[in-house]
Amino acid sequence: MEKSAALAVFESLSSGIRLDVFRLLVRKGPDGLVAGEIALALDLPPTNASFHLKALTHAGLLSVEQEGRYQRYRANLPLMRDLIDYLTAECCEGMPERCEETRGVCADGLKC
Template identity: 70%
Template sequence: MQKETATSVFESLSSPVRLDVFRLLVRQGPEGMVAGEISAALDVPPTNLSFHLKGMTHATLLTVEQEGRYQRYRANLALMVELIGYLTEECCAGNPDLCVELPGKASCAPAATSVPAVSKKRSKTAVTA
């Protein structure tokens, strides 16, 4: 993933409404939802939602498919996975064995037993002493 693509995705998700829409559609998976269902689920007026859906589609966060007179929106799950990969590709300096896995979610936080924590105050004292 290019840095410009990641920036565009984050800019598009910086709106609370857009973030709610994306999370809702991620929960729906490949089935997606039609615009009216999204509007009702999030209690967002259709005209306001239309603006956000257009922006998110333009940023490739969503795909849209015409179904008769309705439009079905789906989260671009491949882009989401690619973005997560972009954010974590250099996790733990390229040593994935140093990363800890949490129940239900992967985390790139160093394992508590692998690297002792040092407070900033102590490190400044150690440097100046």
């Protein structure tokens, strides 16, 4: 991942609403949600949700697929894995074995 791509991701996620949308879609996994479900789950007016969904899609954080008259959104998990790899590429001064205790540990402290 290039630095400019990482910056675009961070810029898009710097909005609290966009961060909430992305985290919701990460929780939903490959099934994703349609736009109306996202708006309802986050108590957003549909036009507001649409604005943020478009921005996240443009940044590459979401994929969108037309389903009849609905649009289904999914989190781009490979992009987030690339971002994590980019952020941790030089962990412990390039000696990843020194950082072993950080691998495979989720935010809640449990093994992933």
